[in-house]
């Protein structure tokens with residue numbers, strides 16, 4: 001029986017892919033093999049020694065102590081692109097909310113509820129206070145051309161916007177999906193200088209914390225509209241406050257409000273709804289569960305943020321999974337240890353990512369003595385060993 005702990009409510013259409021004869025799923029469960037979560041912050045959590053994997057049903061992994069997981073041999077997964085359409089649609093809504101005074105106008109019109117027959121005339125009289133501008137013909141800068149950024153860029157382009165994009169680390173698969181009407185800009189200064197609207201679609205990492213600061217605001221046009229559907233920490237709060245007060249930013253639309261931004265003028269605050277659609281929740285949960293099952297049952301890795309991609313067809317024997325530091329002489333020590341136990345390697349995969357290597361080894365024997373685990377773990381540099389018996 002594998003034990004799965006859920007730290008957020010996970011879409012049932014995903015969870016039901018865990019066969020109940022083989023999996024126990026609960027929000028509180030001792031010694032879990034794996035955790036599935038959405039935005040729950042795991043940083044203060046003790047990582048149980050039983051934990052083999054963490055699956056983020058979503059994109060951002062800043063709520064997970066990824067480095068600590070890697071040290072403990074815990075594989076962290078996310079679900080790239082699975083909620084990108086949900087976020088794209090809300091970013092487009094954000095573009096419109098920042099352009100037309102829909103929110104203030106809708107709040108004002110409610111105040112007329114007791115005015116009876118005067119309502120239509122009052123509306124025509126008062127609507128002049130809620131005018132706006134159109135997005136057609138305006139320039140949108142998309143910062144981060146990943147799963148979300150590319151969808152936003154393409155959609156905004158079809159709405160008649162002049163779309164420019166910036167992403168020094170863009171993946172080829174994303175480049176192939178980007179409309180050829182979107183202009184690629186090399187530097188952050190030239191892209192911010194041209195933009196009437198800026199949308200942030202980059203991850204929050206130690207490098208991007210406070211990415212939009214005084215220096216970047218100074219590169220922008222006066223009256224720019226800034227959209228942040230990525231993470232609150234990307235924007236320096238006090239610099240934002242100054243930029244709004246100075247008229248540099250005419251609207252800040254964010255899916256990640258906090259105590260300060262909620263109390264600022266010109267801020268449209270949304271309660272982190274980007275991925276809160278049935279479609280995105282199902283897509284993320286299904287992808288997370290399938291990836292997790294493939295890892296727990298067969299050791300294959302797809303869409304991990306800390307381990308290399310690894311897939312090998314199984315034979316009829318047992319499977320040994322080994323994580324080790326990416327240093328010389330590991331494979332020969334591992335195969336000597338297996339040979340000393342009389343194990344014959346049938347098939348082997350060795351994949352590397354940054355400082356770590358991951359091995360999938362199929363042997364001809366179907367049952368292996370679990371003592372092999374401590375023998376392999378005694379090799380300097382090996383930090384994770386698991387045996388999947390046939």
Ligand SMILES: NC(=O)C1=CN([C@@H]2O[C@H](COP(=O)(O)OP(=O)(O)OC[C@H]3O[C@@H](n4cnc5c(N)ncnc54)[C@H](O)[C@@H]3O)[C@@H](O)[C@H]2O)C=CC1
Pocket residue numbers: 058059060061080081083084087143144145146147148149166167168169170171174201202203204208229230231255272273274275276
């Ligand atoms: N509001 C919401 O509910 C949601 C928010 N998000 C946030 O959006 C972020 C992006 O999501 P996806 O597009 O799915 O991820 P992704 O990984 O497909 O795309 C991120 C892109 O940002 C680029 N990038 C990284 N650092 C950069 C920098 N300094 N300058 C320019 N580009 C940079 C990467 O090269 C990549 O192409 C997530 O990390 C998450 O924080 C994601 C999903 C839902």
Ligand SMILES: O=C(O)C(=O)COP(=O)(O)O
Pocket residue numbers: 038039057058059060061083272274275276
């Ligand atoms: O996928 C992401 O990065 C998100 O921000 C979505 O978060 P959620 O799953 O809605 O808590």
